[in-house]
Amino acid sequence: MKDGAPFMTVKTSGASDYRMVRVEVEFAIAEDVFHRLWEVAGDRLSKARWSVPVGQHTATVDVFDGDLAGLRLVEVEFGSVEEARGFHPPSWFGEELTGDAAWSNRALAARPHPGAGKRTD
Template identity: 65%
Template structure:
């Protein structure tokens, strides 16, 4: 099990993807309902497939989670994806260096969440996370706000998609 320490922010409208940024398309789906004490997710990142379990560390605050992640066979991923498809999202993740110390992961969502961009930065300690001063292209901090978790965004995407389908005229 690993400890994940991160802060999350919106991205300022003026920000553009740097020419030297490395990007990767991600698809992820959730096998547990919103609000579950342990979150189970499957993710496709390029050719890699993984199953992840995450749990908040209530003693350490909203930016600390315990995480177990392991690679799974692509056929197993597809079976789990089918089980969880309703609660899924798709995004492109850009890795943007922040000086010599940190790496920002900028997520640009597509599908029903198209246009939404958030940035996360991982840290080695809670103290390092607290001392971090975000660059000017970071927007509002949303660390710990459940509405900005990928789990909740996946549920929102499904609700939006369902509403859009209901609003379309019958053919």
């Protein structure tokens, strides 16, 4: 759900610059389709999402609950690899995790992460 409406997001990683470049497509879906997909989705995440301005960019901050309570992840999307490489994150972002598949939503949903609930930065 996004802004109270059901939608689907499909993400693929690019061939180069592993996990730094990907195609992301979002589209609205009917509510009944959402509920049918949700029933068969298997592993799930529960989180609140916040948008935070960071200079010329917007950081998306995910605050997890449930088995991952206490975990916070930050993501910033860029128009190019060069723009991403030139970005200097503020200290509150914590450790850089780009390219570490263990921190992907898919991996986190499949199993609670050993670091969940321990990060406080």
